[in-house]
Amino acid sequence: MLSYAPATSYELKQRVGMTIGNFWAFAHSQLYDEPARLADDGLVTAAVEEGGRRKRTYSITDAGRAALAGWLADESREQTEVRDIGLLKLFFSSMGGPEDLRALAVHRYESHKARADNYLAQREQIIDYADRWQVKTLELGIRFERTVEEFWAEFLAELDGEPT
Known part of the structure; x- marks a missing residue:
């Protein structure tokens, strides 16, 4: 983030929250x-x-830019990690009631729709x-969220089609 402009830790937190925080989780303490x-x-x-307040403003150095360039040139073959509380709850949903399952589907649908819209x-x-x-x-984020939104919409339709 400092490759774009110098910033304080608070400013980094703001920038991350509006950009890469959408797809890469950071502990706020890490940004400080x-x-x-x-x-x-x-x-x-x-x-x-x-x-x-004796704020510290950080700026990237030439060595920092070189390290960033090296990192960008590294291969990125890692598998995407999915940590989705909705999927975790769906996995264990046979331990709950049907109303919990439907509520889960509704909430996850609404959550992913809202995120895609955002x-x-x-x-x-x-x-x-x-x-x-x-x-x-952002375009990939939109596609991802719309795909998951569609999954939960289809799941809701499946639940609504089941006899009670």
């Missing part, structure tokens, strides 16, 4: 601890505000000025 570690490694610099709105807001690869991440 990691810049200091990167500074110790010479990958970023820290400028401390005189007086006031990604679509974000895309429309940034389409004219954002980096095209950032837009592509």
Whole structure:
């Protein structure tokens, strides 16, 4: 995130929340601890505000840009990790009641629909000025959420078609 512009840890938290936080989970503490570690490694610099809250603004160094370029050039063959509470609950749903299963399907459908709608709105807001690869991440997010939304809609239809 510092490759785009210098930032304080709080500003990084804001940027991440509106961008890569959509698909890569970060502990908020990591966004405060990691810049200091990167500074110790010479990958970023820290400028401390005189007086006031003495905020630290971090900037990427040439060594940091080189490390980023090296990371981008590395192969990315890892499997996508899916951690979806809805799927976990669906797996164990035979231990609950039918009303719980239907409620799960409704809530997951609504959740994925809302997230897809939000990604679509974000895309429309940034389409004219954002980096095209950032837009592509939103497009994949939209497709993913719409696919999962469709799964839960079909599942609801399946449940509604079953005799009670």
